[in-house]
Amino acid sequence: MTLFLLIAAIAIVGYFVFKIYSHDNTAFYKLTGYSYFDVLAKKNIRTSYKLMHELEQVKDARKILLDLQIPVYEELQTIDALLLHESGIYVVNVKDKSGWINGREQSIEWKELLHKNKTRVFNNPIHETKRLINALQDQLPEVDGTLFETVVVFTNDCSFQQIEIQSENVEVLKMSELKEWAKSRNGKRLSETDIDTLYTVLEGFMNVKNTTLQSKTLVSTN
Missing domain, CATH: 1.20.5 (Single alpha-helices involved in coiled-coils or other helix-helix interfaces)
Incomplete structure (x- = not known):
């Protein structure tokens, strides 16, 4: 024994x-x-780990950033992940839900249907992500706005009941679908030099372990 x-x-x-x-x-x-x-x-760190693992399936030139703290009206808002790829700049917003998800791109709120017919509403994640994109564009005023794309990723605990999307630059998918989505990215709109330059500009916004987030000054607009 x-x-x-x-x-x-x-x-x-x-x-x-x-x-x-x-x-x-x-x-x-x-x-x-x-x-x-x-x-x-920690579940949130585990989710970020899984997210990065899936994003690493993207082929060709790319870099990934996680947990960026971007100033929005003098407050910091979180971008869960940012994929800088030769086909574009993908802003990823992760939602941890467990019910049936219903939502339209134009709606202010989306619904999560839970057990025993309970309903929980939450802010439209597409609108949230687009606000983050606007804030990110403030930090990158010289970058072509058409390069930015919205990617909303739901954890695998939920199911999609009805999702209505019209825009070509918007994706709503589950974590389990992210690998196939990542493999389908193509086209070349950014060079490796462009990607490296953007990464250098943005890596200071990441909130990583044992690193004090440096304060960033909001870009003034006229």
């Missing part, structure tokens, strides 16, 4: 050493500083 417990303990320790080593070599850890145990312990 003692030998069995010793072997089991060594196996468990070996498993975690391997997982920690593997995690420390991921792009997510290098970008954010969040450890393997941070991912295990």
